Amino acid sequence: MPRGVPKKVDRSLASLASLRRLPLYLDVCRQAEAEGLSIISGTVIAEQLGLEPIQVRKDLSLTGILGRPRIGYALRELIQRIEFFLRWDVSHSAILIGAGRLGQALLAYRDLRRYNFNILFAFDNDSQKIGMVIEGVKVYDIALMQEMLQKNPAEIAIITTPDYVALDVASVAYNAGVRKFWNFTPRRFRLPPGVLIYTESMLTGFSVLSVRDPTA
Amino acid sequence: MPRGVPKKVDRSLASLASLRRLPLYLDVCRQAEAEGLSIISGTVIAEQLGLEPIQVRKDLSLTGILGRPRIGYALRELIQRIEFFLRWDVSHSAILIGAGRLGQALLAYRDLRRYNFNILFAFDNDSQKIGMVIEGVKVYDIALMQEMLQKNPAEIAIITTPDYVALDVASVAYNAGVRKFWNFTPRRFRLPPGVLIYTESMLTGFSVLSVRDPTA
DNA sequence: TAGATTGTTAATCGATTAACAATC
C-alpha cells in the first residue's frame, strides 16, 4: 500500500466498541515503550489482549497510522495517534458533584489525570466536606456551583451524588452550560437534546457476572 | 400467538448488549410498580429509556415472558422473570479485596444489595482498616484471604486494590477456587482458562466522553 | 530471498429494525 500518504481521521467512524478498545491498545503500547521497545506489531498487541490481529489493525487504522509490513507500527507515533484520536492530547475540564467515597476514589484515579482529565472543583452539600482539599481538588458548597461554573466553564460534570438528587444537580450544571455528563448514580435521567450522558452502572457488570458461565 | 405455552429460557442467547439493557428494563418496571401499576407495555418502557419498542420486545422475549397484544406485560411477572433471567433471584457471594475509597463505595452501593449481591468479607493490608466494619462488612488482614476463602467459598472476587497488586491478589483468590472476578483496577490481567474477568475501566467512559460530540 | 505483517476489499456473522398476522 502507498506510504507517506496522510489518511483522514474521522472520529465519527469509530463504533462504541472500537472506542472502548483503543484505550486498551494505548495501555499495551505504553507498557511496551516502558520496556524499551520502539516498534510493535498488531499481532503482538492482539496476543496480549486476547483479540484477533485483524481487529486490532482495523481499529488502529482509525487513527490514520500506517504500519510497515513485516515490521509493525512505530510505537511513539502509535501512542501519539491514539491519544490524538481520543482527544487525550488536550485538556478536558470537569467538575465533580458529590465528594463522597466514590467521588474521592475518582479524584485519586491516576490514569484519568495522566490523560489530561482535569477536575477543577468538587461540590458537596456536607459542611464537613466543604473546604477540604482532596487529591489537590477543593470542595465547595454545592450552592455555589452554578455561579462558579459560569465563571469557569467545564466540559464535563461527574455525578457521584446520591441518586435522588442526580437530576437536580445535573439540571443546574446544564443551565450553567455543561453538555457532557458522567453519571455514576444508578438513576438514568434525560436532559434536552444536544447533551451527552454516559452512565456507569454497576448493575451491568453484575448482570454479566451473574449470568455468564466462566467455563463457557 | 399461542398463549400459556412456556418458552424455554436460554441465557446463552443473550448478547452482551441485551444483558446490559435488561437491568434498565428492570429499573423502569420497579418504578412503575412503585407507582401502583400492574401492567406495562414494551412501548412505554422503550419511551422511558429512549429505545425502540421492537428492541425492548425482543430483549424481553429472552426471559420467556408472554405479553398480551394491546395490553402489555404483567408487571410483577415481568420483574420476576427479568430477575430470574439475570439470576438475581438467588444470592451471589463475593469478597472485596481492597477496602479503600472505591471499595467502600461499592460496599455502600444499595442496588447491588437489593439484587442479592452479598459481600461476605473485605480484605486489606492496611492495619488501620483491618478490624473495621464498613457497611456491615468486616475488614480482615489480606494474609488471611486464602484460608478464609477455603472455609467460605465465594463466587466473585471484587478487586479494588492498587493496580500493581491486582494480579497477585487475583491469583490467590483463584487458587482458593474463585472463578469470577470483578476488576476495578486499570490493569488487565489474565488467568487460566475457565475464568470470567469483568473489568470496569474508567478510561472507556472517558474515551466516549472526550470523542463524542453531544450535538451529533 | 523467504516469510511475516500490513491495508484493503469482500464475505460472514450477529444484532437491530421492519413488516405483518394474530389478538385482546
Place this chain on the structure above:
DNA sequence: TAGATTGTTAATCGATTAACAATC
C-alpha cells in the same frame, strides 16, 4: 368493533472476520 400491541419471520444494517496482494 377499531386500533394498539404482541411475537415471529424477514430484511437491513453494521461490525467482525477472511482473503490476499503489496511489501519490507
